Amino acid sequence: MTENGDRMIDEGGPVAPAADAITGVLEPYEVFRQEKDGDPMRHGGNVMAPDAELALHYAREMFGRRGESIRLWVVRRADIAVLEDLDLLQPPLDRSFKKPGGYVMRDKLAAARERAGTAKPKARE
Amino acid sequence: MTDPRALDPILAPRDRTDRPDGADRTARPWNDDLPHDERYELFEVHVLAGGKIEPNDWMPDEYRTAVLRFVEMHANSELMGVLPEREWIMRAPTLRRKLALTAKVQDEVGHAQLLYRVAEDLGKPREAMFDDLLAGKTKFHNVFHYPTRTWADIGIIAWLVDAAAIVAQQALRDSSYGPYARTMQKICWEESVHIMHGRDVVVTLMTGTDSQRAMVQEALDRWWGPLMQMHGPRSDRTKDRDLHWRIKAKTSEELRQEFLTIYVPRILELGLTIPDPALSFDKATGEGGEAGEPGEWRYTDPDWAELRTVVTNHGPMSEERLEFRRVSREATAWVRAAILAEPRAVA
Numbered sequence: 035m036t037e038n039g040d041r042m043i044d045e046g047g048p049v050a051p052a053a054d055a056i057t058g059v060l061e062p063y064e065v066f067r068q069e070k071d072g073d074p075m076r077h078g079g080n081v082m083a084p085d086a087e088l089a090l091h092y093a094r095e096m097f098g099r100r101g102e103s104i105r106l107w108v109v110r111r112a113d114i115a116v117l118e119d120l121d122l123l124q125p126p127l128d129r130s131f132k133k134p135g136g137y138v139m140r141d142k143l144a145a146a147r148e149r150a151g152t153a154k155p156k157a158r159e
Numbered sequence: 160m161t162d163p164r165a166l167d168p169i170l171a172p173r174d175r176t177d178r179p180d181g182a183d184r185t186a187r188p189w190n191d192d193l194p195h196d197e198r199y200e201l202f203e204v205h206v207l208a209g210g211k212i213e214p215n216d217w218m219p220d221e222y223r224t225a226v227l228r229f230v231e232m233h234a235n236s237e238l239m240g241v242l243p244e245r246e247w248i249m250r251a252p253t254l255r256r257k258l259a260l261t262a263k264v265q266d267e268v269g270h271a272q273l274l275y276r277v278a279e280d281l282g283k284p285r286e287a288m289f290d291d292l293l294a295g296k297t298k299f300h301n302v303f304h305y306p307t308r309t310w311a312d313i314g315i316i317a318w319l320v321d322a323a324a325i326v327a328q329q330a331l332r333d334s335s336y337g338p339y340a341r342t343m344q345k346i347c348w349e350e351s352v353h354i355m356h357g358r359d360v361v362v363t364l365m366t367g368t369d370s371q372r373a374m375v376q377e378a379l380d381r382w383w384g385p386l387m388q389m390h391g392p393r394s395d396r397t398k399d400r401d402l403h404w405r406i407k408a409k410t411s412e413e414l415r416q417e418f419l420t421i422y423v424p425r426i427l428e429l430g431l432t433i434p435d436p437a438l439s440f441d442k443a444t445g446e447g448g449e450a451g452e453p454g455e456w457r458y459t460d461p462d463w464a465e466l467r468t469v470v471t472n473h474g475p476m477s478e479e480r481l482e483f484r485r486v487s488r489e490a491t492a493w494v495r496a497a498i499l500a501e502p503r504a505v506a
């Protein structure tokens with residue numbers, strides 16, 4: 035008994051399984067959570083678990099116990115295919131034609147108006 | 160067939176670093192073929208420029224060790240920090256207080272879980288961290304080595320110990336080690352509830368009877384010393400490697416000044432007396448105030464000998480708390496074994 039008069043576990047509790055029955059291993063599972071309907075799934079963190087079922091239990095405890103999530107995904111980290119090669123993701127190539135900012139036509143537009151003999155339309159009130 | 164990329168116009172070299180949206184921060188300029196010194200140098204440039212490090216990145220052993228030591232001590236503190244509080248769950252004065260305290264204890268154990276995960280990914284198994292904690296090879300925060308004598312201690316801990324901790328933790332949300340920074344964002348969000356709970360306990364007692372008010376004052380008198388020691392002695396910014404690598408962002412003195420700036424007025428407004436006659440705000444010196452405004456808190460030098468004694472597990476409750484952890488670890492070993500066992504092996 036401690037000074038506080040309580041003891042965590044009484045004697046004669048459950049017995050650990052035999053050593054040769056312990057075949058599982060803990061593995062990291064990545065947890066993604068959705069905060070409210072329509073939100074993207076965001077990475078929340080990870081938990082260690084021997085299987086997906088227990089990973090879900092842990093994930094609920096760690097990432098949902100305040101009601102801060104409406105959906106959780108758990109994925110075994112080893113099952114995630116990763117691409118982080120910046121030569122492929124951000125190649126040093128001119129991709130400006132894929133972006134609205136890649137089309138600068140102010141001067142050309144002025145020239146076109148001049149050819150057509152028109153004026154710049156007034157901004158609407 | 161022609162590689163489609165071969166048809167793209169190649170940017171001139173001077174434009175290549177000009178990646179959109181500050182994406183250069185995600186670039187990993189070092190690669191495996193570089194000699195160690197060159198890689199180390201590129202790593203430093205990246206980190207000093209505000210870049211983040213992720214678990215799979217190459218990192219110097221010194222950096223890995225420094226982050227691991229820092230996070231492990233933090234995890235240990237969350238884990239051991241619940242023991243003083245759990246002693247009061249059964250004695251909390253109302254059902255609502257009992258629920259709040261239980262939830263806080265669960266949160267803190269949850270913080271330990273999150274932080275041990277960060278540390279595990281840096282290469283140290285959780286069981287090894289528990290071994291070291293119990294063997295006294297790793298440490299936990301000074302404030303968790305003291306007894307909790309009254310219900311007012313629970314209020315002061317949840318309010319001021321958590322506040323002192325959150326000042327430090329908020330500065331860690333921008334840590335160079337990505338998983339730690341992200342974990343701190345979640346933790347800080349939960350900590351803010353703890354502070355409100357603690358402050359509510361203290362404020363409620365301060366509206367109570369004379370003996371309840373005296374109980375709070377006595378608790379503050381007991382905790383003020385450890386609170387002032389908690390962030391550690393002043394250190395030389397230029398020699399602190401954790402600061403250099405942006406594992407943490409602020410010196411111990413900056414944290415203490417910030418804590419005093421926010422909490423001294425809130426303590427005084429309740430009619431409490433801070434047990435340090437030397438405590439005063441000196442407007443003429445330093446940069447202690449918020450947003451670097453001039454001014455600095457003066458205070459009696461904390462008892463650093465006490466801090467050293469306590470964190471090396473010679474505090475008033477060090478042995479008992481570690482023993483409790485030892486007993487509970489043994490008592491729950493069967494659970495850890497059972498979840499790894501074949502289903503039929505569990506009776």
Ligand SMILES: [Fe+2]
Pocket residue numbers: 237266267270346350
């Ligand atoms: Fe915490």
Ligand SMILES: [Fe+2]
Pocket residue numbers: 267321350353
């Ligand atoms: Fe807390």
